[in-house]
Amino acid sequence: MAASMKCAWARCLSTILLNSTKHRCQISQPLYASCSNISGDSGEGGTDQTGQEAGLADDTKKHRRDPGKAFTDVRVQKILLRLTGLDLDKVYEYRAAKGAGVAKVALMSDQQLKKVYESASYKALRKLQMPPVLGAREPIDEVLSEDPELEGLNTSKLVFIDISQRVPLKKRTIVVREPNGTLRKASWEERDVTLQKYFPQSGRKIGLPRMFQQDNLECMLDDGKHEYILNRACSQFEIDDPEYIRVTQRTYEHIHSNGKFEDLRSTRHFGPMIFYFTYYKKIDKLLVAFLEEESLEDSVDLVKLYHIVHPSCKSAEKVASMPDPTPLEIIGAFAEMDATQKSLVQQAIQTYEKECDSTDSTQLRR
Amino acid sequence: MALAIRFALFGCTNRPFFHIVVMEKRRAQRSGKIKEMIGSYDPMPNQDNQKLVAVDFQKLQKWLGFGAVPTKHVAELLGLGGFYPIHPMSYIKAKRKRKLMEKQPADMQAKEETQETAAIQVNEDTQPDSTEDASQ
Numbered sequence: 001m002a003a004s005m006k007c008a009w010a011r012c013l014s015t016i017l018l019n020s021t022k023h024r025c026q027i028s029q030p031l032y033a034s035c036s037n038i039s040g041d042s043g044e045g046g047t048d049q050t051g052q053e054a055g056l057a058d059d060t061k062k063h064r065r066d067p068g069k070a071f072t073d074v075r076v077q078k079i080l081l082r083l084t085g086l087d088l089d090k091v092y093e094y095r096a097a098k099g100a101g102v103a104k105v106a107l108m109s110d111q112q113l114k115k116v117y118e119s120a121s122y123k124a125l126r127k128l129q130m131p132p133v134l135g136a137r138e139p140i141d142e143v144l145s146e147d148p149e150l151e152g153l154n155t156s157k158l159v160f161i162d163i164s165q166r167v168p169l170k171k172r173t174i175v176v177r178e179p180n181g182t183l184r185k186a187s188w189e190e191r192d193v194t195l196q197k198y199f200p201q202s203g204r205k206i207g208l209p210r211m212f213q214q215d216n217l218e219c220m221l222d223d224g225k226h227e228y229i230l231n232r233a234c235s236q237f238e239i240d241d242p243e244y245i246r247v248t249q250r251t252y253e254h255i256h257s258n259g260k261f262e263d264l265r266s267t268r269h270f271g272p273m274i275f276y277f278t279y280y281k282k283i284d285k286l287l288v289a290f291l292e293e294e295s296l297e298d299s300v301d302l303v304k305l306y307h308i309v310h311p312s313c314k315s316a317e318k319v320a321s322m323p324d325p326t327p328l329e330i331i332g333a334f335a336e337m338d339a340t341q342k343s344l345v346q347q348a349i350q351t352y353e354k355e356c357d358s359t360d361s362t363q364l365r366r
Numbered sequence: 367m368a369l370a371i372r373f374a375l376f377g378c379t380n381r382p383f384f385h386i387v388v389m390e391k392r393r394a395q396r397s398g399k400i401k402e403m404i405g406s407y408d409p410m411p412n413q414d415n416q417k418l419v420a421v422d423f424q425k426l427q428k429w430l431g432f433g434a435v436p437t438k439h440v441a442e443l444l445g446l447g448g449f450y451p452i453h454p455m456s457y458i459k460a461k462r463k464r465k466l467m468e469k470q471p472a473d474m475q476a477k478e479e480t481q482e483t484a485a486i487q488v489n490e491d492t493q494p495d496s497t498e499d500a501s502q
Binding site: 154 | 405411414415416417418419420421422423424425443446447448452456457459460461463464467476479
């Protein structure tokens with residue numbers, strides 16, 4: 001099958017999925033809402049998705065605390081999905097795992113093949129669901145009762161968990177009676193361990209797996225096992241766990257310093273990685289990488305994403321004031337005003353323009 | 367017959383483990399006539415120095431509605447967990463232990479707790495509680 005036709009189907013399908021109400025990119029929104037502190041207020045509940053500029057404000061303190069609001073914005077999700085792409089060969093790459101079967105070989109007509117491709121693309125988009133990027137969860141600090149007269153009754157803590165049926169894990173009550181008599185809600189760490197004991201989730205270990213300890217993590221990263229680390233982190237931790245954030249951010253930084261962005265392309269971690277760089281204003285190297293590949297679309301998408309996440313940045317204002325900016329003008333504005341490595345980005349733009357001039361101009365995508 | 371919410375001792379030698387069950391009060395705990403298991407209590411502290419108690423509170427409330435009565439020790443445990451007010455015996459035991467600690471070194475505390483586990487076991491077998499009087 002010609003690569004361009006595969007690509008066209010994938011694009012068509014993803015557009016359909018993005019626009020259809022049934023499969024809207026709202027995966028992160030309810031998840032984000034449920035990730036609020038279990039004891040505290042579920043405060044920012046209904047975030048409306050149309051231009052929630054307040055959530056994307058440039059107030060750096062607010063910013064660092066809560067990337068979740070920006071991440072769940074529909075515009076951001078659409079761009080991230082576009083950037084991730086859909087490489088069927090990569091998504092359906094053989095992985096040595098339990099239940100992985102032998103590949104089937106079949107003789108099919110063109111029509112049958114088309115149907116198979118469509119259903120495979122559909123399923124692949126589900127595999128590409130992005131784990132949300134959230135701020136670290138607020139520690140649980142609620143004391144239910146102080147009973148100093150119980151001092152001396154126990155030398156150990158008593159941990160009570162409610163094992164009633166059909167209660168979501170995040171809402172399960174877990175309390176601890178300390179030896180000094182205080183009855184308090186269990187901390188996040190205690191919760192994670194206790195829930196894993198009574199309601200075990202596959203792929204999770206009780207306590208921190210040795211792989212995620214700093215030294216071992218570095219070894220894994222040097223071996224180039226970025227996707228594996230991110231996949232395992234996803235199954236081991238809750239997405240707002242400070243450990244998860246530490247592991248994923250370290251992985252992204254390692255990728256950044258080695259420039260191996262394409263390793264994660266067409267995986268479910270590409271979107272969160274791009275979002276991380278955009279949120280923390282580190283997209284220069286990424287932009288240069290896209291331009292070197294001569295994918296103008298991706299470069300413009302990245303800059304547009306930057307403008308959505310940081311709406312009050314200088315280049316966003318400039319682009320907004322321009323009547324009908326071309327892709328190169330948008331990237332140029334960013335390079336001039338907001339790039340931290342200005343010369344690097346401008347050089348990359350110039351190289352790209354030269355390449356385009358030397359080849360046929362019809363190869364320039366929209 | 368008196369329907370009770372009580373401990374049923376499982377586990378093995380030197381390793382007690384209690385199921386919190388609904389069954390008739392005077393029956394032998396391993397007779398197999400348990401109406402429903404609604405939780406567990408592990409009296410031996412784990413690596414993080416925790417004793418784990420799991421209770422299905424929905425079922426507990428249902429059986430309380432049917433007229434089941436928690437035994438002394440179950441009521442104490444639920445009191446410590448915040449479901450019931452704290453049992454007066456918890457305060458009394460705590461005071462006794464504090465008094466003992468003033469006189470004797472810390473390793474006596476652990477001894478008291480193993481004796482208490484035995485007390486629960488003996489109690490659920492509906493025999494007079496002799497060990498507690500001995501410790502006074």
